[in-house]
Amino acid sequence: MRKYRKPHQFKRKKSIFRSRFFWLGILTLFIIGTTFYFLFFSEIFQVEKVIITGEKKVSAAEIKLLIEKKSENKILFFKTKSIFLVNLNGIRKDILNNFPQIAGIEIKRGLPDTLNIVVIERLGLAIWCREEQCFLLDNEGVIFEEALSERDLIKVIDRQNINYFSLGKKVIEKERMSQILEITSKLESDLKIPLKEFMIVSENKLIVTTADKWEIYLNLQSDIEWQLTKLRAVLEEKIFPEERKNLEYIELRFGNFAPYKYRDQSI
Numbered sequence: 001m002r003k004y005r006k007p008h009q010f011k012r013k014k015s016i017f018r019s020r021f022f023w024l025g026i027l028t029l030f031i032i033g034t035t036f037y038f039l040f041f042s043e044i045f046q047v048e049k050v051i052i053t054g055e056k057k058v059s060a061a062e063i064k065l066l067i068e069k070k071s072e073n074k075i076l077f078f079k080t081k082s083i084f085l086v087n088l089n090g091i092r093k094d095i096l097n098n099f100p101q102i103a104g105i106e107i108k109r110g111l112p113d114t115l116n117i118v119v120i121e122r123l124g125l126a127i128w129c130r131e132e133q134c135f136l137l138d139n140e141g142v143i144f145e146e147a148l149s150e151r152d153l154i155k156v157i158d159r160q161n162i163n164y165f166s167l168g169k170k171v172i173e174k175e176r177m178s179q180i181l182e183i184t185s186k187l188e189s190d191l192k193i194p195l196k197e198f199m200i201v202s203e204n205k206l207i208v209t210t211a212d213k214w215e216i217y218l219n220l221q222s223d224i225e226w227q228l229t230k231l232r233a234v235l236e237e238k239i240f241p242e243e244r245k246n247l248e249y250i251e252l253r254f255g256n257f258a259p260y261k262y263r264d265q266s267i
Helices: 020-040 060-070 088-098 174-190 224-237 241-246
Strands: 049-053 073-075 078-080 102-110 114-121 126-130 133-137 143-146 154-158 195-202 205-210 215-218 247-251 260-262
Touching (some): 060 088, 060 114, 174 224
Parallel strands (some): 154 195
Antiparallel strands (some): 133 143
């Protein structure tokens, strides 16, 4: 007796165009592509405006020119100035490297097409000189601009061995600069001693020349407050104001003593 076999049935392959996953993938790619184009190539988000505030000495036009060059990018072979692709840190570094007068800079994106730049310029608090060259010096110990004319600022003459220096670079450590500014304030404001210049002779010797042309010898590596206390004591107790014009120097660097000398006469 023969067994009966059911005829084999073949399933028809479902067309890919009828697959919801296919169309979901196409829709996803379309959304991604549209978003990509919208963010990086549409005119809406192309950098059009650069707003700069805080600049006084530096040229806003020159800063804008640098930013325009740095804000352009390439994706494959296509150029774009999309605000989302602008390298803010790179622009910040370039501005600081090209403009030594700038101490700091803040850059923020202002959607949809604006870069907001806040410039913080260096403030000249003293004049730093090496041989015949003099530059403005800020509180960080950085020289940033040539001092072309006499200004009502303390002059700092450096006798230490600095072979190379350039604008925007630190020539005096911040801690030492703070000491010099503190000494200036205490001598001029507290002791009413008008000053002319500071001379950095070595790591442990600073010569302060007063407007009356007598000198104060200080050790920057010792207690400045104690040295100035000794100065106050000797000026109040031993040297009358009218005698100061005859002084040659007051030595404050050693121990509890403050020896002094008049011109052409030892005391």
